Amino acid sequence: MFIGYLFSSKRQSHRLSLVANRSSYALVTGASSGIGAQICRHLIRHDFNLIMVARSQTKLRILADEFRQINDKINIHIIIQDLTELNAAENLINKIDALNDVNIDILINNAGRGCTKPFLQISANDNTYEQMIALHVCVPTLLIRHYLPKMLDRPSRIVNISSEISYMSSPRAAMYASTKAFLTQLTTSLDYEIEQINDNNNVSFLLVTPGPTLNTEFDRHDESIIFRLPFVTLTAEQVAQQIVDACLRGDRLCTPGWANQFSIWLATKVSLNFANLICWILWASWPEVKRWLYERRHLIIVCFNLVFFLFLLACFLLMDKIVENLKKQLEKPKVAKEEDELALFTKYLREGHEALHHDVTTTENRKSNIHKDVTTVHSQHHMSKIPKFYEHIPTDPLGRKLREEARALFLHRKSQEIISSDEANSLLTLLEENASPPLDPDSPKINYDDFMKVVQKATPAIANLFPPTIFADLYQNDPYGRVRILDLYQYTMRKMWYHHSRMGLSLYDSIGQGYLRESDLEDYIYELIPTMHQLSQLQETFYKFYVCTAVRKFFFFLDPLRTGRIAIPDILCSGYLDKLLELREEDADVDDLEQNWFSCQSASKIYTRYLQLDKDHNGLLSRDELTKYNSSTLTPVFIARVFQECLTYGGEMDYKSYLDFVLALENRNSPQGLRYLFQIMDTENKGFLHPGDLNYFYRGMVQMLSTRPLTDIPPFNNVQNEIFDMVKPVDSMRITLKDLINCGQGGLVLSILIDIGSFWAYENRESLMPQQAPTKDDSIHV
Known part of the structure; x- marks a missing residue:
């Protein structure tokens, strides 16, 4: 294997993603139903023109009309051709060559025929085997031979839909498995051949090996029990989605479903007889399986009883082991545990005293000031030698009460160590008296020596506050x-x-772990309201909604992962507590209050707007009601995704979810706002946005703009190129949340896909630039 890898120097593990252009066509055989129809449905979302081939003219016309309504910018050609007829491939090629301006960039050999009957049960007059040979062998080979030379000079894909059964021998489906095995070997062999001769690495082969698939012709006419097993079958839509994604990425192999991947792996590990037995049973109908089981009922009963006996024996042995362990645990006295803890504490305490005594003796021999040195050594070793024990949070009422009292005493003692206003004023006086020359009456300064003199004269609390750094x-x-x-x-x-603020917040830390839960922060703000001069006009009936509004800002920005708690230092360092406490000032500026999320005016505007949107007055917002937000500039596609991702009650949004929605839209450039919007736009929770996601929201924007008398709508390719130029992602076809944050224009990028106002402003930015004024992310425009 290693030598083979060395000689395959041209082999590459990654190809450029395939992007559609005006003349890009995808040729799909068997496109009237099943996997083929669903593949066409996904390809049009990526703006690929289609050539759909099948026998049924009615089905093809219905699908073509439906696809044109979904994406009216693509061209769709339908070709009625029975590929099992003589010279079918040549006729199909002649019909396609007659079309103008057609480049086949994707060839998907999907047409197939299945049969799960024993070989001799098919009569000689039945042409089922000839049809399978034509569809699985002749037609794909001829189409590949004709179109492959034309694909070598441009990025293109050839997709062959084989089957997982091609990896194993399969009684009841011998002809089907054999012809599919030919398609599998043809695909893998040609992929290697073309890669060796094509230096540009433009063409890639994709082998698709799906398992049992529902909503196909195979499923409708086959009574095998494998189509009735849960966790094994996939729908045609699920299989097609994975095929298109793998095709555009340039993958070599696609096996949809973990169960199918496991079955292929298992088929290569077990014996041939066992694999044949399993295939014989799975491809049989339920009456045949019941007859087979009845004929072997005695052997099955014996095997079942043996397995059941072994299971009971294992349970008895396990229960015996569990009971034995429980007895050992119950026999251990609790007193012994307490004695062990006491002995451990005594050991650490004795080691601390011995280390302290040793250092004190050394210090006595070196210095004369015994009292001062002993105090210094004691404090140093006392801080470094305290053993760390596991802190168990008590659950009994007495233990919780004791813990709360101990915390209250601790906080009271720490609050006495904080300097007072008088001490701060006396410090200012000392600093001014010891100002260093040359003196400047307007801005006095002090050097380090004079500063240390002031620290020595000040109180111990002041001295601890000023380390040399x-x-x-x-x-x-x-x-x-x-x-x-x-x-x-x-x-x-x-x-x-x-x-002071940390002491105040710590009083509401009910658990004592250094963080506040949502209920703790609500209690803190609720008791803070009467002390706020700017909230004096707030009615008591509105307190509940005001507290909810204020708390949501803290948790939206400081708890983006939604853990339900915020560390107290994070609250103090964020600056939001400063904004809240500014409401204590009596002479606050009116403009500042308008921009302050925590002000009475801002909270009232937000809640009033919420009530205005709630037309049915049930306290919740439906999808139609939220559509009216911001003068109905948000696209319905975006609003629908909001309700899919956010917490709703009966399909409607409550006030808390609405506040998160408002905060995200009003702070689109912040990491938290981008995280919220990115989660909405990541339709499949992949962790990145690809052109398909952008096209999905772009079509919603186009649908909304088409009803308004605005300027011409640019094509999606232009919008996509501008977005990728602004973001400059690490992966040229994927935009991650990190890319949006690092580019500095993430809010603008997402806004032009969800907000027609932002889209129009961006398209007309050159004419509007002199009139634009800077805006703040943290402002409120409700």
């Missing part, structure tokens, strides 16, 4: 090595506010 962080290239006294004072006030 703070002076270095605040230094701003002063020629005399000084920092501004105002910066030191502002740092002090900021630290004081930080510790």
Whole structure:
């Protein structure tokens, strides 16, 4: 295998994705129903023109009319041809060559015929075997021989629909398995041959080996029990979706369904007789299986009883083992566990005291100030030698109450260590008195030596607040090595506010793990409302909705993974708590309040708009009601995806989900807003957007714009190229969330696919540029 790999130097594992152009055609045989019809349905979503070949003229015309309604920009040719007739392939080629401006970029040999009867049960007058040879051997070979030379100079695909049964011998389907095996070997062999002679690597062969597939002609006329087994069969639509995706990517093999992949692997591992037995049973009808089982009923009964006996024996042995382990666990006294914990604690405590005693003795021999040095050594070793135990959260009422009381005492003790306003003012006075020359009355400064003198004169709380690194962080290239006294004072006030706020939030940490749940943050804001001067006009009946509005902003931005909790340091560092506490000021600017999400005006506007959208007054928003949001500029396709992805109640959106929706749209360039919108637009939860996803939302935009007197709508290829030029993704055919965030224009990219206002503004950006004004992501325009 290794030597073979060395000699296959031209073999590549990845090909460029196939993209349709104006003259790109896909030739699909057997396109009137089943897998072939569904393949055509998926190809038109990628803007490929179609040549559909089948025997039934009525079915082809119905499908062609339906496809033209879905995508009116493509060309569809239907060719009525029975491929089992003599010279069918030559007739088909002549009909296609008569068409103008047609380049076959995708050839899909899908037409087939199945038969699951024993070989001798087919009479000599029945031409079933001849039809299978024609459809599985002759026609694909002739079509490939004719079109393959024309495909060598451009990216193209040849797809052969074989079967998983081609990998195994199959009684009851001997002719079907043999002809499909020919198609499998032909595909893999030609793929290697063409790759060796074609340096551009334009043409690729795709071998498709589906298993039992529902909604096909095979399924309708076959009574085999394999079509009735769950988890084994797939629908024609599911199989076609995987085939088209693999074809456009340039894959070499596609086996839809994990069960089919497993069966192919298993067929190569088990003995031939066992594989033949399984195939004989699966391809038989249910009456035949029942007759076969009845004839062997005695052997089956014996085997069943043996298996049942072994199962009971295993259960008894397992239960005996479990009971034995439970007895051992119950025999262990709880006192022994408590003694072990006490012994462990005593051990660590003794080691800490011994280390402390050793360092104190060393320090006594070196320094004369015994008291000061012992205190220093004790504090250092006390902090580094504390053993870390597993912190068990009690579940009993007494344990929880004890834990809450201990936390309350701890927070009270820590709050006493925080500097007060008087201490901060005295610090400012000391700093101004010790200002370093040359003096500047407008902006006094202090150097490091004078700063350390101030720290020694200040209280211990102030001294702990100013490690030497703070002076270095605040230094701003002063020629005399000084920092501004105002910066030191502002740092002090900021630290004081930080510790006070952290103590206040920690009081609502009901679990004591350093984070707040949604209910904890709601209690905090609810009790904060009476202290807010700017919320004095808020009616008490509106408190519930205001708290919900405020809490959603914290959780939307600080809990994007929806864990249901936010770390307290994240709340303090985010800046949103600052915005909330600004409402305490009496002389706040009106414009600032309008832009502040937490203000009374903003919350009232949001809730009023929610009530205006709720036409039936049931407290929830339906899909039609949400469509009226933002003057009905959002496309119905996007609104439908919102209701598919978001939490709904009976298919309707509640106020919390509406707030997430508003926050995402009003902060489209933020990572959290992009994550929300990306999840909506990732229709298959693949983790990336491909051109098919973009085309899906583009068609919704075109459908909406076609009813409005606007400028000409650009073709999708232009929009796609502009989007990929703006994003510049790592993969040329995939846009990930990381790509959208890194490009800096993710909000604009998604907006032009979901909002006709943004789409029109982008198309007319050159004429509107002098009139545009910068907007803030965090602003409210409801």
